[in-house]
Amino acid sequence: QKEVEQNSGPLSVPEGAIASLICTYSDRGSQSFFWYRQYSGKSPELIMSIYSNGDKEDGRFTAQLNKASQYVSLLIRDSQPSDSATYLCAEDTGGFKTIFGAGTRLFVKA
Amino acid sequence: GAGVSQSPSNKVTEKGKDVELRCDPISGHTALYWYRQSLGQGLEFLIYFQGNSAPDKSGLPSDRFSAERTGGSVSTLTIQRTQQEDSAVYLCASSSGQRNTQYFGPGTRLTVL
Numbered sequence: 001q002k003e004v005e006q007n008s009g010p011l012s013v014p015e016g017a018i019a020s021l022i023c024t025y026s027d028r029g030s031q032s033f034f035w036y037r038q039y040s041g042k043s044p045e046l047i048m049s050i051y052s053n054g055d056k057e058d059g060r061f062t063a064q065l066n067k068a069s070q071y072v073s074l075l076i077r078d079s080q081p082s083d084s085a086t087y088l089c090a091e092d093t094g095g096f097k098t099i100f101g102a103g104t105r106l107f108v109k110a
Numbered sequence: 111g112a113g114v115s116q117s118p119s120n121k122v123t124e125k126g127k128d129v130e131l132r133c134d135p136i137s138g139h140t141a142l143y144w145y146r147q148s149l150g151q152g153l154e155f156l157i158y159f160q161g162n163s164a165p166d167k168s169g170l171p172s173d174r175f176s177a178e179r180t181g182g183s184v185s186t187l188t189i190q191r192t193q194q195e196d197s198a199v200y201l202c203a204s205s206s207g208q209r210n211t212q213y214f215g216p217g218t219r220l221t222v223l
Contacts (some may be wrong), residue, residue: 043201043214044153088153092210096164098143102152108122 003096004091006101010061014109019076023089032092033072035063037104039085047087048074079108112136114215116202122221123192131187131218142185143212144177147222153201159185160207184212192222 001026005025013019023033032051036044050056050072062075074082086103095097115134123129135142146154155169159179170176176190179185189196199219203212 009140034211043217044213045214049211051148097155097158098210099155100153 004099004101006087006089006104007106008102009021010107011104012107012109013079015079015081017079017108019079019083019106019108021074021076021087021089021106022071023073023093023101026069027091027093028067030093033063033065034090034092034098035061035074036074036088036090036100037085038088044088047096069073076106079106081108081110085107114202114204114213116200116215116218118218119216120176120219120221122223124223125194126191128188128190129192129220129222131189131200131202133185133187133201133202133204133215135183135185135202136206136213137183139204139206139213140182141207141210141212142179143205144185144204145188145201146171146198147201147217156187156200187221192220194222196220197222 005024034049035047037047038044048063051066053065053067056063060077064073084107086105088103089101091099117132138162143158144199147153157165157167157177158166167199174190199217200216202215205212
């Protein structure tokens with residue numbers, strides 16, 4: 001069974017630091033991955049998607065995909081208290097089905 | 111443009127009653143998903159619809175749960191004979207199919223007393 005694993009956290013970082021979130025997956029054939037952010041009491045919202053090996057940068061966010069080691073990461077530079085949320089990693093299994101990880105809670109201390 | 115909408119936003123019901131939750135996806139999106147999220151937990155996949163294809167019902171937890179999507183647009187998730195363990199936030203998402211990016215609605219918080 002395909003799985004997406006995340007450390008539940010909480011991950012606590014000081015304001016201005018780099019927050020590093022990791023997600024591992026079991027399906028070696030997976031091609032596409034997504035990072036969603038979910039504030040408490042709100043719905044998930046897409047932050048980034050990544051489809052090929054390597055890095056993808058968008059503002060303070062960088063997603064990294066390593067297919068050989070089967071992990072995808074999200075780096076948040078210059079972390080802000082407003083980044084405090086749960087971050088969900090998701091794997092596109094092909095077709096239209098997506099598998100979500102349980103999420104990592106991030107807490108950025110002011 | 112309008113996002114995914116869900117109704118009601120909150121639903122309180124008594125154990126044993128049936129409930130219907132509605133999802134209105136983004137116009138033109140062919141794929142529609144239902145998830146369940148219990149307090150402090152991740153997303154639990156329930157069902158998805160893609161165009162006119164048969165829905166993938168593999169995530170439905172029991173035969174008390176069913177869903178329909180009429181006219182390729184609005185979807186209704188029905189829970190019969192609700193149980194207290196059904197209490198959760200039910201999230202709907204839609205996708206245009208491009209790289210499977212999903213856009214979520216605000217959710218329906220269901221409380222079964």
